[in-house]
Amino acid sequence: MQVRVLYFASFRDAVGREDETRQVAPGSRVRQLWQALAADVPHFSRFRAMPPAAVNREYASAETELHEGDEVAFLPPVAGG
């Protein structure tokens, strides 16, 4: 199945794109998507822990199960205000 992955700020600069559609196995969890990205992107491979993640615009845990068409984002440390 497919999910849409968004990249912001320093993550977008590291990946070189704003978003992409990725194929994940049915029943995949957020953690597995991160591991797949970390295998592809040198910048992400250096992270010791998974950054905060959002699924469909809400914070989600590493164990959140993904579904077809989900919008997933891994978030650099926020710095609003």
Next chain:
Amino acid sequence: MQVRVLYFASFRDAVGREDETRQVAPGSRVRQLWQALAADVPHFSRFRAMPPAAVNREYASAETELHEGDEVAFLPPVAGG
């Protein structure tokens, strides 16, 4: 010697004037002026304690000595803000 006494808010309403010039004995202190006023003004005579006082626009204690021409005010409980 003479001092000028100012009345504000509920004190002005009680006394019926905004200010007056009062004769006090040389060396008088704030407390003595208050006692003289309390003897004259029924509203003041009911006070158990002297209200906060100001001499020349600064808070002053009951023991502050008065001088010719001083501007003295006894202050109702402030309620600014």
Next chain:
Amino acid sequence: MYLTTNPIDVAALLNEARPGDGAVCVFVGVVRNESGGRETVAIDYEAYGAMAESEMARIAGALSRDWPGVRVRIQHRVGRLAVGEASVAVLATAPHRDAAFAACRAAIDRIKKTVPIWKKEISPDGTGEWVDATL
């Protein structure tokens, strides 16, 4: 000048931030439509003008000394104010928000405690009562 008979222009106060200021905290006191369960249509604010000016200057100065980089501006209105009008505005600017919040809060607390200003609450029937006039 800290006292004013004109409406307080909070927007004008907000233009006071300097290039090193990252945080601005503003407190505005507004005339409410009730007080202790009694309906209020207006409040008359009266000040011991010269002393109120010097007390507010003292408060603003002390806070700027207590918190490095903090500046405090105060405006207090006098006269008759309708419900919804601003009676007081305190603006504290600082490099960071901790100091801005702390100085703003301290300023309004001190103003309420020491500045010689009094208020008379006006009821719908036109009568007025001094707040805290009974000792």
Next chain:
Amino acid sequence: MYLTTNPIDVAALLNEARPGDGAVCVFVGVVRNESGGRETVAIDYEAYGAMAESEMARIAGALSRDWPGVRVRIQHRVGRLAVGEASVAVLATAPHRDAAFAACRAAIDRIKKTVPIWKKEISPDGTGEWVDATL
């Protein structure tokens, strides 16, 4: 709408007080001319728009529930901001000042912690660096 690309109009926010509100606390975050000793001429703010909107709505709603009578309004700007421009404004109205200060402070603290907004500090030479980009 909590996000805006236009300058934040704090004065317009101030008109939101209701007749029962006696206290308004406003926090404004302003772009500073330095950060950690490095000179800054501007900041680029970027948001995960849809999620930032819902997070700010959640923060404002939670505070209104936590403090009876409190209403919280938030505006956060995105895009390139020059030194001295407001990046965020939080307005909390309440019957009394304790709740107004507490809700305003809690709002800005939560905004900084959870709303997906990032900033890139622009140096005088035009280069930029994401804040806290290194994990």
